[in-house]
Amino acid sequence: MEQNVPKSGSKSRATSYDVARLAGVSQSAVSRCFKPGSSVSKKMRNKVMEAAKQLKYQPNAIARSLISRRSNLVAVLVSARLNFYYPEVLFTLTDRFNEQNMRVLLFTVEQESDVDDVLDQIWQYAADGVISASHLSLAQHKLLEERHIPVIMFNRYFDEHASNSVWCDTRDGATILIDQLLMFGHKNIALLHGPEDGMVGRERMVITKEILKNRGIDPVVESRGDYTYESASKAVQEIIEKAPHTTAIIAANDMMAMGAIDELRNVMGRKVPGDMSVAGFDGLGAGRFSSYELTTVRQPIGRMSDAAVNMLLKRVEDSELSMEKRVLAGTFLQGTSTGPVNLS
């Protein structure tokens, strides 16, 4: 009865059989030695590990995945346009997953239609879970549920459907931001929206308007950009044109706030915060550059990433766990891009 042992001298990688033969034990014994928590005698373990080292043996994760039905692969979906300025999220997620002995399969998604292909790939590679920091339709989410692949949505959720998500609540931060603006004497406040399909920006602006309304204030004008620095120029021009007496702009994200500041200062020749106060949302690193010192509401990116990783891992271990939405509060970050209204 022949074992299927590769001939020695083969240049391909060593298998557990090679190790077993060299150590004079069975192949299954080798397998056990590489599985934490299995019962192996010290003697056996030493023999096997010695042989393994000699052959530079490392278990083949692919073969393991096939039989154990656990790939230890996590798919992370990011959209370049949205996440371009948040590499921090991606890197933090990757670090945390690696610490947990999971590998990250990275997918970039530009449009919702790209997602379908990505979902197929996720299925084919038998990923244990998904973190989505990009678009994901309800139908796509349901498809993943159907396939019993846990998903954590980062910075998005569905109104009409339970899902696992990590979300930043900016209400408190925005309240402080706005109250300070009011204390500074601002009454003519303009809003710089993000793109229509941007959930995060929409929520931020909805909350901002609510808070303003509670203080008896309506925005003098509302303009729209697409989250990019460049898009702020036109939006600011529009604001100035439609409401020349605007003294403060609240932008849906930091990038547009920075674009607005630069348009005001460097193109229109106005002082910020002297002639116009500008605030944003996010807490971007670049917002701290001394050319901006942006007043903003910061997302606790690190803690949000941790939450996402932990939630996913738990659901990989126990697929019966019910959906959960974790909401972390954003915090007000004082900058010098906002200040007292100029009465001159």
Added chain:
Amino acid sequence: MEQNVPKSGSKSRATSYDVARLAGVSQSAVSRCFKPGSSVSKKMRNKVMEAAKQLKYQPNAIARSLISRRSNLVAVLVSARLNFYYPEVLFTLTDRFNEQNMRVLLFTVEQESDVDDVLDQIWQYAADGVISASHLSLAQHKLLEERHIPVIMFNRYFDEHASNSVWCDTRDGATILIDQLLMFGHKNIALLHGPEDGMVGRERMVITKEILKNRGIDPVVESRGDYTYESASKAVQEIIEKAPHTTAIIAANDMMAMGAIDELRNVMGRKVPGDMSVAGFDGLGAGRFSSYELTTVRQPIGRMSDAAVNMLLKRVEDSELSMEKRVLAGTFLQGTSTGPVNLS
């Protein structure tokens, strides 16, 4: 002779056997239908595809990898500290690989010691190739060679050892940059180095000094940062202190150049470019913000990524291909952070 066919009604994923049974064909026929370029009759293909759709069958990439010895997985190594400002590279690489039907396994590496673990993972997951945009020692590179895993180094190479690498030659760009500085009347030029272990920054500064020397100029002072925005403050202070008559600073990267500009303008109250010209290297997006308009030498990131992907793919197909170093020229990018020397 029983086939190992899962009982119908099983909730786990459909296999090629399930499809075969439903279509009334053999399992290998199903396999063929999903392999591009195999000879299958139209009738067969239709039957199989119909059954596959009905069962929502997708081939299991893990099982395929095991037998075909091709995982279609590419490991991409990035270092957060270095690549934080180059998400573009990572996203471009990922897009290109996905187009080529390869998946990206993302690894973040902070120190060279992290790399060893990552290399083990790469081996375990049988990645077809590696792109390294982070540290990779010669020994580590050799280990990959030994294991016949092709590697492409991004923005680095070994002096003493052949390797596949993609590199940006900044000499032409730097020459234009420097000649323009000289034409502007600058004679007291300071250098702002990157960290000692940063190969890219070192090369840039070596070339810069060479060009200056050819023009009969020695830097008045050389300072050092760690590539970050923040590190530029101290370095600039040092420059001003040691050589108060400095009129131009060339930084090893854009981030430090931007930090230098802000330190000069916003902390020290100097005019840029009036009192001091500042130039960098990279062509960072943020360098185009109107608060900076940085004069710089831009790396052709997109083309470099394409080159890396193509080189790797070729070597996955044909492991006998010899090493290759592809050098793309950086281009001078005119900004307003440099200008005529102030004679007042």
Added chain:
DNA sequence: TTGAAAGCGCTAACAA
């Protein structure tokens, strides 16, 4: 504690 044997889902000879 150890070994024998089955089989994860697929591809790839080979034969028909």
Added chain:
DNA sequence: TTGTTAGCGCTTTCAA
């Protein structure tokens, strides 16, 4: 063109 068969390298019962 199609089906049969033998594994890929591992984990996991089940006996011993």
